[in-house]
Amino acid sequence: MKYCENCFAAFDSPRCPLCGGRKVREIKEDDYCLLTERAAAEGEMLADVLRGNEIPCVTEPSGCGVRTVMALPLENRKLFVPWRCFSAARTYLREIAEAETEKWRQYLLENADKLHLSPKLEKKIVKKSRGACGESVIGFCKNLCALAERIEDGGTTYGRLGDGHDIICYAEIATAIIDSATLEILSVSFKKH
Numbered sequence: 001m002k003y004c005e006n007c008f009a010a011f012d013s014p015r016c017p018l019c020g021g022r023k024v025r026e027i028k029e030d031d032y033c034l035l036t037e038r039a040a041a042e043g044e045m046l047a048d049v050l051r052g053n054e055i056p057c058v059t060e061p062s063g064c065g066v067r068t069v070m071a072l073p074l075e076n077r078k079l080f081v082p083w084r085c086f087s088a089a090r091t092y093l094r095e096i097a098e099a100e101t102e103k104w105r106q107y108l109l110e111n112a113d114k115l116h117l118s119p120k121l122e123k124k125i126v127k128k129s130r131g132a133c134g135e136s137v138i139g140f141c142k143n144l145c146a147l148a149e150r151i152e153d154g155g156t157t158y159g160r161l162g163d164g165h166d167i168i169c170y171a172e173i174a175t176a177i178i179d180s181a182t183l184e185i186l187s188v189s190f191k192k193h
């Protein structure tokens with residue numbers, strides 16, 4: 001396995017896949033590698049879970065975008081772990097994502113009778129679905145929640161009223177976004193064939 005000191009990346013090719021650089025060397029057990037990049041709060045939470053499992057994890061702020069409306073920094077965290085812990089850290093991330101999926105699935109299914117959407121959006125989704133969701137977008141979304149491969153908290157979208165988060169349900173046929181507080185279906189996008 002090779003390593004790029006510039007990108008903190010591990011890879012198996014003569015060039016760094018991130019920067020295209022050729023200044024690569026054999027990776028060492030203690031080289032810190034970029035594990036993932038997340039929103040600040042989530043990134044710190046994940047780093048704490050890893051440290052709690054005896055994986056040294058270093059975080060670094062990244063992303064200097066600014067939310068134009070509120071002029072708040074849109075801050076992310078990059079997470080780094082030593083190469084010797086990399087594969088264990090990946091496994092933890094996967095387990096955390098699976099636990100989160102099941103937590104949201106349970107929440108959405110328990111509250112499925114509160115799912116709703118505007119008539120205008122319903123019409124639009126029925127049309128876009130080309131028959132996939134029949135006449136009931138709500139029924140379709142319940143199924144989507146039950147079958148989704150992954151459900152995650154997408155954080156808040158600025159300009160939104162209330163304190164709900166975007167719950168994103170990724171299923172084979174479509175991706176739905178649901179407001180966690182109001183249970184309003186905000187969008188359904190179908191995979192292109």
Ligand SMILES: [Zn+2]
Pocket residue numbers: 004005006007008009016017018019020021
């Ligand atoms: Zn690189």
